[in-house]
């Protein structure tokens with residue numbers, strides 16, 4: 343325990359000192375792996391085998407249906423959905439076929455509530471405690487930390503923002519996730535964050551450890567998972583659009599099982615340029631995606647992007663604080 347405390351303190355100190363240095367970023371990444379494995383050794387097994395079709399099948403078998411009285415199960419409650427008009431069967435059919443579904447839309451009232459929160463609450467640089475500021479103070483924070491801020495998250499959004507809680511518990515989103523995953527899912531991630539306009543150099547440095555995730559990759563967060571994204575700012579090709587490779591959740595080259603991250607060129611060569619879907623939309627637009635598809639963000643050039651990301655999976659390894 344003492345050893346862990348020392349490591350935690352060391353990580354905190356290094357985060358402060360080296361938040362923009364390569365060594366600090368790398369240490370941070372490996373520390374997160376260490377913490378995840380320490381919290382749940384089954385994560386390591388999943389991380390090694392879930393990339394293989396047989397491993398994924400095995401993982402599904404190992405999964406045991408969760409107790410429906412668990413706190414995260416909201417089916418017993420009569421909560422009405424924000425997405426009443428969505429046909430979950432159609433959504434699931436499209437995700438199975440293409441790996442994504444583009445038909446979600448937040449109501450104006452939910453969007454307004456979330457944006458009000460976003461403009462008044464604290465955000466943290468790269469989701470780290472201790473580096474906090476309000477969105478309107480971003481320029482000041484950049485000067486204060488003498489550091490180009492590329493990403494920032496709202497760490498307390500799930501406890502402080504009622505509209506976010508409604509999204510987390512939305513019965514239609516859960517229904518889509520359950521039908522797609524074939525089992526009762528668990529919410530493992532719920533984040534709201536900015537991706538800012540920044541210099542190529544700042545992006546390149548962060549990109550080396552995969553933050554923000556600008557190279558095509560697929561996620562290995564569990565044997566099966568489904569993500570929901572919502573844009574909270576207008577997003578086009580120059581303001582941080584998300585890109586997804588249609589059908590790539592079902593089709594892999596042997597090398598892809600080993601190397602999860604691929605260049606644009608390699609993705610285009612293998613899947614064809616026409617398979618790369620550039621997802622744009624006005625504030626409030628949402629989509630679902632199988633994170634086993636190759637996908638990536640893109641650096642905003644004309645305007646920052648604010649986005650929500652929810653992830654449902656079969657198991658919760660405790661990688662993200664909810």
Ligand SMILES: O=C(O)CCC(=O)C(=O)O
Pocket residue numbers: 554555561583584585637638639640
């Ligand atoms: O920011 C984005 O659009 C991409 C996010 C992503 O790739 C991820 O979280 O794995």
